Amino acid sequence: MIYDIRHVTTYSYESSVSFARCTLRLMPSDTSGQRVMTSELEVAPQPASRVTRKSFFGHTNVAVTIETLHRELRIVATSRVDVDREACFPEDGGPAWEGVRDLVPASRSLAAASPAHYIYPSRLVSHFEPISEYARQSFPDDRGIADGARDLMTRIRSDFTYDRKATLVSTPLDKAFAMRRGVCQDFAHVMIAGLRGIGLPAAYVSGYLRTIPAKGAKRLEGADATHAWVAVWCGPEGGWIGFDPTNALVVTNDHIVLATGRDYADISPIDGVLVGSGSQKINVGVDVIPLE
């Protein structure tokens, strides 16, 4: 499936901003089952400098500096991506989760895909025993890891309410867990915390969902903005498999990956500082159109 993606972010400022420096993570990269055909990033006003490089986690970082006085900052990312993810969910439910857990500490790789990066607490996902306890119920002895992960994902989907007003980016994980409410970012963080709590490697994935559902399917939550889900390492053979707890879906061709990291903090689409005063407003629009 080929998608055309247009992601527009507009910041409006109450008073003029004289200087801004941002890191933009808005250009998708080639990953397994996904090929980027074209990708462009436009920034207005015209940046004084623009540097593109690959981050540790393999995504494209664009650092821009804007030195022109402005009241509005507009960032438009346009990409065409070919997604062809074979049905990767193992029929037997994957190897026993305890075995996968015990393999991680012996890992001999520091590359971004090494499971060793994804078993520890990270900036926004700390250990929280009640979440580990919650996750443990999906992992009885000897259960296949993919099976367990799917069960956990499904439970989160049914136990939690999708609610845009309940949380902010800064809401701590334990609070979202206690309320059983939040958005895709919270669901993904809860699932990650649970998996890591029992020693399993889990990564945070940001990306997009197709905006218009396929015929006969219903519209998915999170399709009008950037979406987030979880990748779980299912052993050396199974590799990384995506689970979307917001929609209780194993990730296939409806998901387009933007970046993968330990949590939102590693790969937030836009980070930046500016010199200015007064309030700011942000407006985000995402269109994901399949080319058929």
Add this chain to the structure above:
Amino acid sequence: MPVPDTAPAAATDSPLWRTWVDGYAPMPGIPDEFIGPDGKPRDYWVRFLKALDQFTPQEIARRFASADRHIKDTGVSYRVYGETSERSWPLSHVPMLIGEDEWRQIAAGVEQRACLLEEVLRDLYGDGRLVRDGALPAAVVTGSPEFLRPLHGVSPRGKRHLHLYAADLGRGPDGSWWVLGDRTQAPSGMGYTLQNRLTLARAFPDLFQEMNVERLAAFFREFRAGLTNVAERSEPRICLLSSGPFSETYFEQTYLARYLGFLLVEGEDLMMRDGRIHVRTIAGLKRADVLWRRIDSDFCDPLELNTASSLGVPGLVDSLRSQNVVMANMPGAGIVETRALLSFMPGLCRRVLAEPLILPNIATWWCGQPGERETVLRSLDDLAIAGAFGGTVPGFAGRPSMLGAELREEDKERLAAAIRRRGVDYVGQEVVRLSTTPAWENGRLTPRPFVLRVFATPTKEGWKVMPGGFCRVSDRPDARAVAMGDGVQSADVWVLARKPVDTMTLLPNSETIRIRRLLGNLPSRAADNLFWLGRYLERAEATMRLVRCLCSSLIEPDLVSDRASQTIERLKRLLVAWGAVSPRQSGGSAAVAAAAFHGPENYGSALSITRAARRAASTIRERLSADSWQLIGTLEERLQIPHGEKPSEAEVFDRAEEALQFVAALSGLAQENINRVAGWRFLDMGRRVERGINTCRFARRFASRDATRDDLQVLLELVDSQITYRSRYIIGVALAPVRDMVALDPYNPRSVAFQVQSLGDHLANLPVLREDGIMEAPRRAVLDLQTEITIEEAANLDDRKLLVFEQKLSALAQSIASRYFLPGANAARSERLAGLA
């Protein structure tokens, strides 16, 4: 004269000697620095005590007291994390002694370890061969919050991650030295080491000479040379990047910046432009070549590291990436402090350096490995359990480590279960029993546990270790970990050479030093704080004068007429308008005076303003003399009164009088002891602006058209011009002459005209940014005001004009702020882009 080396124990029978030696009982089974493994005092301790024995007990006590006073007077202090006030530094009165031979061993071990850690860092942030080849599990690296992924693949300028390394050492049960921990993040203690040395050497200069103590200065020179050599320019600007006055070791940071001649900066002072790091100074952006950081790595760059950090510089990591700046130590260097790494050190050393570790570290088992995990679980009772990556023991909040043997049964089970579930988070370590060194307690020596911190810096000839160190001595016999909190003293460390130490080499060759009279450019933040220090001090003085005036009007018996009471009302109203006293203050005039003077709850009271002055001063401490800092502190102390005390008018008058003398002393220090460079100009401009504004206000209140004789008297007193007036006009007070003297007379150092003239002089002597020859805004403003005042005539001067002067002075202060200072509260400020995109 050197004391002979061969000194049989107990060769003397002086009473002091007997108290020291016979009264000293090392703890059984624990090695001690004074009494050797043979049960006899070590020869250098015998030498030291014999030398000390030449003094009488009274003399010893006097010298120790003088050392304590020196510490207090120079303001050596530290802060216990979370406390707002600083504590004076507790210095142990006897040094820790180490013989030359033993020291050589230690130094060789520390040099080797520094080398090894540098190699490990290069690999972890580079090729990753150690992990790939199985010498180090990936999960030992990835679990550390100090493994900073944005720094991966960044090769530091000069190819060095470490410019300063510190090791914490202790003596193991077999008497040999052990490494307890590595410090590579931003090691502290070097400044305190230096201060301890200066203090003790000052108290016992002869003793210090006789004992052939190795000197420290050369090490600091090497450290500075190392930072200089790695920079791109030959005369680089080296900055000490401080975490600010609320840091635990802020004193040390200011002290080291001064001693080494580095510029003390905070993140706000720096900015990244065109790939380089710059300091914002009053003369514009100036390049910073080297940053010696005393902030944690994670806070260095809000754009690539911790986005919540306000201490760092956005874009710094990018600048490191392009090798446009040197940072000591590189962000992320803290990864090799990881406890879990300790268990791999022997293997890494053999592999990387092809030799065994000279100094062993405490035995450590990382529970991420199945075999090690089982070992730890089997011998839980004999081990200490700690977090594999620092911090507290996961699952046991608030406990940095715990002894298996001391756990309750249920906790032990909980811990064992947690280790089985997530072994990667835990290490087991052999239980450390720290060895002891003598501490001085009431004239006797007592064995106390200690930790010795040793510093090393790379030079062209390899790593060099500072001959000495920072020794923390517990004041309890319990031989467990010693932090620098309650109940810990620090001791100077004397490395004793066999031959007299060559002191000639300590002076740098004067041919290599370029003579200079001006030291770089003043950072904008420092200028800002100096300016405000000046303003606060002047405002405090004005408030004290108002209070004194009010008290004297109340005391004077012949001033109880109606007209006098009108003057008193005016004084009170002014105090209310300044926030020195609440409009609802009850209890009559005496209570108003006391509240305006001492009231901590009134933002404009003399006490509150002095506190604000002290806060401003604390952020620029490295630029103030010890005397000035001490005077401000004393002034603040004097302004406080015990809660509930109700002083009389006369008492408040006396106190105001005394406080004004302190302020006068401070002004005197500023005039006589500060170099006439930009910093002094900003301090003085702050005073001048404030004084000008205050004088206008006083004149508007007390020299209006309907002013009484009493009003005019008060005004002259407030602006300290009675004597001048009396000598000039015999006729007594009259409106026009008073107005002239207070506002227009350029010869009166208290007049508005005088302040404006001084401001004009200062501004004319400050650096100019514009290259097009156009005059900068503050100078334009001051020239305008100067002209207006110069041509004004006393007869035409009225309230309206005084108000114009006052407003123009306020506008001038604004103009100075926006030209020279950082974006202030009202102007533009750095902010984060908000929201989820």
